[in-house]
Amino acid sequence: MSSAETGVEVGAQAPAFEHEIDASGLTCPLPILRAKKALAQMASGEVLRVVTTDRNAIRDFQAFARQTGNVLVAQEEAEGRGVHYLRRR
Numbered sequence: 001m002s003s004a005e006t007g008v009e010v011g012a013q014a015p016a017f018e019h020e021i022d023a024s025g026l027t028c029p030l031p032i033l034r035a036k037k038a039l040a041q042m043a044s045g046e047v048l049r050v051v052t053t054d055r056n057a058i059r060d061f062q063a064f065a066r067q068t069g070n071v072l073v074a075q076e077e078a079e080g081r082g083v084h085y086l087r088r089r
Contacts, residue, residue, distance in 0.1 A: 015085050019048045021050045023057075026053075031057055032060055046087070048085070049085055050083070054082070057082045070087060072084065072085070
C-alpha cells in the first residue's frame with residue numbers, strides 16, 4: 001500500500017510526541033490494546049509514539065486509526081521495528 005492509499009507518510013520525518021509506549025516483543029493484539037489504553041488517558045491533540053516488533057503492526061495501526069478516528073500521523077519501519085505516531089482525536 002502506498003502512502004496515498006493509507007493517508008500515512010511512511011518514512012517521513014518523525015513528529016514530536018508527548019507519550020511513548022514500547023511494545024517490542026508483543027504480538028497482536030497487545031500493541032493495539034496498550035495504545036488504546038494510553039490514548040484514553042491523553043488530551044485531544046497529543047501524540048503517542050508506539051514502538052513495535054510485530055511484523056503485522058503497520059497494517060494493524062492503520063486499521064486501528066481508521067476505526068477509532070485517531071490520526072495516524074506517521075509510521076516508520078526499519079531493522080525489524082515499527083514506530084507509529086498516533087494523534088488523539
